Amino acid sequence: MEKIPLLVPLMPTTDQALPYFRQIDGNRHYTNFGPLSRELEQRIANDLSIPQAGVTTVSNCTVGLELALQARGLRAGANVLLPSLTFVATATAVSRVGLQPVIADIDEAGWSLTPAIARRAAELHRIDAVMPVATFGRPQDMAAWDDFERETGIPVIVDAAGAYGNQTAGSVADVVFSFHATKSFGAAEGGAVISPDAERIQHIRMLSNFGLDTRNGALTDLGTNGKMSEYHCALGLASFDMWERVKTDRRALYAGYMARLRSACPSLIFQEKPEDGVYPLMAVLLPQGRDATAVGSAVAANGVETRRWYTPALHQQPALRDCVVAGALDIATTLAGRIIGLPFFLGITDAQIDTVCSALARELDS
Known part of the structure; x- marks a missing residue:
């Protein structure tokens, strides 16, 4: 595999x-x-x-x-x-x-x-x-x-x-x-x-x-x-x-990847940001009730590597437990366990992106 x-x-x-x-x-x-x-x-x-x-x-x-x-x-x-x-x-x-x-x-x-x-x-x-x-x-x-x-x-x-x-x-x-x-x-x-x-x-x-x-x-x-x-x-x-070429290639990769994700996984939630950005990674939000660790383990069976980006959130980190918190952290808490990083790099093939989308779609539909 x-x-x-x-x-x-x-x-x-x-x-x-x-x-x-x-x-x-x-x-x-x-x-x-x-x-x-x-x-x-x-x-x-x-x-x-x-x-x-x-x-x-x-x-x-x-x-x-x-x-x-x-x-x-x-x-x-x-x-x-x-x-x-x-x-x-x-x-x-x-x-x-x-x-x-x-x-x-x-x-x-x-x-x-x-x-x-x-x-x-x-x-x-x-x-x-x-x-x-x-x-x-x-x-x-x-x-x-x-x-x-x-x-x-x-x-x-x-x-x-x-x-x-x-x-x-x-x-x-x-x-x-x-x-x-x-x-x-x-x-x-x-x-x-x-x-x-x-x-x-x-x-x-x-x-x-x-x-x-x-x-x-x-x-x-x-x-x-x-x-x-x-x-x-x-x-x-x-x-x-090689920066001009890299920018062009990353923009094209992001646009194509997003189109596939939106089609295959309509329940995913995406960060609001410029569609023509030069992005280094692909982080998406799983629907309510889904956990990024569990979903990551499931898609790993199809050879898809994932990561829990920025989690635990800072207010959940042991070394920062004594930090002052300014107000409720409801949104950060809700999002932190559901954000999952998907494979994203220049050179990834359309077939690999399709594999990622298919594996994720099967898990979200289960």
């Missing part, structure tokens, strides 16, 4: 990355914001239509979130609002820089923390910063979050780990991307912080180099080693060389 994997990363081949690796050989510069790092930042800036001064690379998205929070100058123990439905790194980033996660619910259609939810949460608890998440690659409304920050004075940092290609930059709020191999745009490991404040970007860059002021060697803040190596930047640049 054929096994259909959940994810198969698409990364540049050695031959595609070789010209950039040879540049590293010639430059003899391997990390510490070398020429390839600067070139990657410029290409990111061009892609997002922002100044290069608004971008810094980081070793990964989690470090980027930590440093973006630290650069906002929040008091020790400050409360950071985040959605219950997210990857655990959203919460660990908050805790590891000495801040307190405050867990909020999500909206039923987009499965995300919204400005309206954040405003209600701020009426119940002191909120010092907000970290919305581009859930499953669904972009956050940056105009709405920019307005939120302007109106409330509460800093906003968007965890857009899986949303490169979909998420826009803000005019006030910051955005952090992941370039992990499983994302639509990959560099094996790495990420980028985007900010409209060039001074904040310089602060984050310094924090990612231990907090050192390289002009005089003074330790001006307590940072970490969060730099993206030249080798990872080489992979990022090679990924940019």
Whole structure:
């Protein structure tokens, strides 16, 4: 029986990355914001239509979130609002820089923390910063979050780990991307912080180099080693060389897959998000009364690998049991056990998609 994997990363081949690796050989510069790092930042800036001064690379998205929070100058123990439905790194980033996660619910259609939810949460608890998440690659409304920050004075940092290609930059709020191999745009490991404040970007860059002021060697803040190596930047640049094709292929895959799922499994519920997005995965919501673990075990008999994405929800995680909760978490609780990740990767065949849809349909009809 054929096994259909959940994810198969698409990364540049050695031959595609070789010209950039040879540049590293010639430059003899391997990390510490070398020429390839600067070139990657410029290409990111061009892609997002922002100044290069608004971008810094980081070793990964989690470090980027930590440093973006630290650069906002929040008091020790400050409360950071985040959605219950997210990857655990959203919460660990908050805790590891000495801040307190405050867990909020999500909206039923987009499965995300919204400005309206954040405003209600701020009426119940002191909120010092907000970290919305581009859930499953669904972009956050940056105009709405920019307005939120302007109106409330509460800093906003968007965890857009899986949303490169979909998420826009803000005019006030910051955005952090992941370039992990499983994302639509990959560099094996790495990420980028985007900010409209060039001074904040310089602060984050310094924090990612231990907090050192390289002009005089003074330790001006307590940072970490969060730099993206030249080798990872080489992979990022090679990924940019094929980015237009990848976007086209991912959009076509998502559209075709969704059409098959809607036809074969009409009881499935789908996240409300742009149909032309560049998505890294396929997460769907099972109907009421169905459990993702049980359904995943059933379709595994047909060789279909699945995953329970973002579950348990944050408020159900043992290590986060003491976190403050801002209001009821009814939607996150209801959705968490029913979201299932299906095989989704460039190179999956129509026959494999049909197998996934058929196996899922048989289980949902049983």
